[in-house]
Amino acid sequence: MTLLRDQALACRDAAPAIAALDTAAKQRLLHRMADALLADTALVLAANAIDMAAAQQNGTSTAMLDRLRLDAGRLTAVAEAMRHVAGLPDPVGLVTRRETRPNGITVERVRIPLGVIAMIYEARPNVTADAAALCLMAGNAAILRGGSDAMHSNLAIAAALRRALREEGLPEAVVTVIDDPGRDAMVELLQLTDIVDLAIPRGGEGLIRFVAEHARVPVIKHYKGVCHLYVDRDADETLALDLLIDGKTSRPGVCNALETLLVHHDIAASFIPKAVAALHARGVEVRGDDATRILAPEVRVATDDDYAAEFLDLVIAMRVVPDIDDAITHIRRFGSDHTEVIATCDSAAADRFVKALRSAVVMVNASSRFSDGGELGLGAEIGISTTRLHAYGPMGAESLTVERFVVRGEGQTRHPV
Amino acid sequence: MTLLRDQALACRDAAPAIAALDTAAKQRLLHRMADALLADTALVLAANAIDMAAAQQNGTSTAMLDRLRLDAGRLTAVAEAMRHVAGLPDPVGLVTRRETRPNGITVERVRIPLGVIAMIYEARPNVTADAAALCLMAGNAAILRGGSDAMHSNLAIAAALRRALREEGLPEAVVTVIDDPGRDAMVELLQLTDIVDLAIPRGGEGLIRFVAEHARVPVIKHYKGVCHLYVDRDADETLALDLLIDGKTSRPGVCNALETLLVHHDIAASFIPKAVAALHARGVEVRGDDATRILAPEVRVATDDDYAAEFLDLVIAMRVVPDIDDAITHIRRFGSDHTEVIATCDSAAADRFVKALRSAVVMVNASSRFSDGGELGLGAEIGISTTRLHAYGPMGAESLTVERFVVRGEGQTRHPV
Structure with a gap:
């Protein structure tokens, strides 16, 4: 087991490589990831069978077992979802506003990736692929911390995604699965303020409250929908x-x-x-x-x-x-x-x-x-925010970016030199 | 001294009254506040003289004393800045995007206020008026926690602003100054996750790190500019x-x-x-x-x-x-x-x-x-964010709002009923 901080640092250091990709390169990457996932169907289903057997022995509920379970049909749907994300508009580089100021400088607002997104989730192993795809399409690296019940499945899915990254000449650390299933490791991840730009918890209210209470990194969350x-x-x-x-x-x-x-x-x-x-x-x-x-x-x-x-x-x-x-x-x-x-x-x-x-x-x-997210036209959904900051409501790829300023001039100074 | 939580709750409960104002009402309010501030010049300067005398006795540095000091000219500039904010475009209600989905529902993104903004700042008493004005123009209530050195000045400025609120028939709690200067009170404020939507610290790196370390509410900050x-x-x-x-x-x-x-x-x-x-x-x-x-x-x-x-x-x-x-x-x-x-x-x-x-x-x-913010065309600046979330770079009134979804249909359902 690699030290969590080292894993996270490797992810952060790899992030500029994904941020620099143009739309076509990201599309190629996601299709290659979908291919790799399907090519690994037997491996992923074998890993999932191990998780399922352990979960059944632990007396996991039928509803939870259904969330955990993968089969060839579900894996095909996951791969198709990745291809769908590849077809979404690329938010990175989008110029949302442009203004020329009275002194002649032009001020643009341009979307850039957030950097490193930590996803914290529970039983569904498909989130590993779904979240990675949406993070990458928005130019971000992803640290994925799924439930311990789904660990074998998540690692098998990530192995396929990382092979696709290597084949594209990209650092595999941009998709990093935390292989320490303990709560201590999750808390450590949530406190890496120099590495993680945003944590998104997905799951029951208990998990989300735990994340909100222990995080020092920014968190976007929703507790419940009444x-x-x-x-x-x-x-x-x-x-x-x-x-x-x-x-x-x-x-x-x-x-x-x-x-x-x-x-x-x-x-x-x-x-x-x-x-x-x-x-x-x-x-x-x-x-x-x-x-x-x-x-x-x-x-x-x-x-x-x-x-x-x-x-x-x-x-x-x-x-x-x-x-x-x-x-x-x-x-x-x-x-x-x-x-x-x-x-x-x-x-x-x-x-x-x-x-x-x-x-x-x-x-x-x-x-x-x-x-x-799908019904409201976002194309895909990474989560829902009921926090009135950054994003509010269903979050798509655009919510994984932020606007910054790009200014162009011809030597203008604020005061005469 | 009112209990801090009660003060904050009163501010939160008053927030819908400011969120509901149209642009003209907010403009009238800010001009009335500027008038009230000027009418109270003698009171504010007397309060400031108390703060200055105490600061001099405590051996405060010349640079800090200069930040703390108010005079008639500076107060006039503060009032003018409030009138300037009144003239800025109102971000609330702005429809940033509109789309009709294939099923005929129309999906709009509409800007709404964040809710309650907590400003944490140091010696400059003018921030009390500047921050209140920008928060109100964006439809938010403001909780202001300035430095203990400027407490008398801040309370005197707030008294003028709150009189203007009363005169406009609005709850004065939408501008609330925390009158407990202790660090414990600041920490309590920063943990009111059910009340405070966003905390913005302005000051030296020490203050900002303290806020970031103790906050459970979302914080937008910048440590330094290298x-x-x-x-x-x-x-x-x-x-x-x-x-x-x-x-x-x-x-x-x-x-x-x-x-x-x-x-x-x-x-x-x-x-x-x-x-x-x-x-x-x-x-x-x-x-x-x-x-x-x-x-x-x-x-x-x-x-x-x-x-x-x-x-x-x-x-x-x-x-x-x-x-x-x-x-x-x-x-x-x-x-x-x-x-x-x-x-x-x-x-x-x-x-x-x-x-x-x-x-x-x-x-x-x-x-x-x-x-x-001024040079880049934001009109005014509430702070600068070097956190890649919600806002990045200089923050104006728009950064004190968030986009939400408004959907209109003619009875569409997701599944046939």
Whole structure:
């Protein structure tokens, strides 16, 4: 086992080589990586079988085992995802603004890579390839610290990616897997302020809180998605019902699923019985306030804990609000700054909702399930930020770069010389 | 003394009131604040006199006393700076991108305020007004923690600003001065992760390292500016000399002053004697490597410490490099990611320099002294970031906002309902 700091230093020192590549070279690299991964299918699946056997012996849950498991089909999808990333617009070198100042100097803002990204994740070994591809496409080196359960799988995937790097004449250290599975090693990584430019944790709330508490390097994170649908007085009820069912039931275990429904008092008598019937028909447990339960007596009582909960399951909290301001107050109190939706035909109400809430994504008459990098047009997603700094909401390749200043003159000085 | 956490909570709870203001209301507020500050001239100067007397008794240095001192002229300049900020473009609500996705939803990126900004600074009481103005113009609430030396001045300035807030019907807590001067209070403030969205330290390296080490909230900082001028083989020597003299001597105590001169070997015999003579004529001490000292024997020996130093004084380190790659290597090793300059007539060399270096500001044939929010067109400056996250280089009002997603649809769902 190489010392973690030495591994990380090698990654940092290799980073300029990836930052210097032009778009075509990065595209060639990612396609070669996808080829290498497929060529290593047997090796990767054998490594994954070792991880799976150990996880089964440890009594790992079925859900976790499913995340850990690779097969030929999943590996092909991972390779295809790398090729997809290769086709995304290259954010590096993009001139976002250009201005000539009164003294004649031209000032450009140009995107450059962040440098070294540390990804901290849990069971899914596909993140090793997904995250490496997006980091590299944005000109960054990647330090990957996956879960100990997936260590053999992650190392096998990284071996394929690193072979592709060597074949392209690039330093393999730009993709570095931390092979020490301990929490101490993770803490050490999170404190390398002279090496790591950004840490992105992906996983359960426990992992993310651990990272946030122990990091000295910058962290972009999201704890949870307590997403709200507010059905306004002037909502189209059929449309609102569609957003409710899609938001709650199309994939309840993800962070952009709906967790709470707020209904304007004036539409409640008409909407709530339909909503509860539709939810119950799809096996969703409904927990509501007194007003909800008068209209739908079969609904269970909701507590404040329910309004704060990210159920990630077929459960929804429901509440009748006297007006839009009360909906906004509720969301400010219980929300997680992830995604909020209003269903309304009143454009003034929509504008008010959008302006008053500062969540990362606010939707008008569209499903919360669109709160996703691919759906919002980012091409791919490295994570979601609910921290209002650098990036807010789904993060694509561009979020792995930063704007800097490039100035060109003809000898201008600030003071006469 | 109110409990710090209660003060900070009041600031956070007041933040939506400032976030909701339109541009005209913010402009009116800032002009009213400038008026209030001028109306309170006598009070502010009396408070400042108390601070000055205490500082003199404590044996504070002349330079520090000068930073602390206010007079009617300086206060007028502070008020004028607030009026200038009122005239800047309002970043809040700016739609930076708009796209219609294949399913018909429109996706906008819209700038919103960060929320609560904590400014941590030292002796200059004018920062209280400058920082408050820029934070408010970007829709943010501000928690201001100045140096204990300037406490009376800061509180007197804040009292004027808060009266203006009340007169505009706004909660005065959006401008909150921490009146506990202790380091413990600063540490407590820096750990309020549920309240403070961003901390910006401004001051000496000691303060900034202290903030970076103790903060659990996000911090944007810069430690120092070790700015380089590289004079390429194909430089115009007169132009290069102008950049050298302006960069080193026009204001040596600031972070965008030059600290190191690198000279291409092929131009050294001609350029170095002229450079040394011009620097010596302006009282600049020169420290050079052997090659420099062969051409200018009166130059003192430079050590690695000199190449790493931010002199902030009439001292410069000098070195002859065999080629542009060696200049880039030197800057990567000793630089602080702040500002680097190349003097050259060779556009390929200029492009190579710009691309290979990842400093926040890179200049071609222009003085390092332009590395400043005002000079680069930001209108005003809240600080400089040498952290490649969120903002990199001089930060204006826009850096106190973040892009989020606003989506509008007509009932689209991700899956058929």
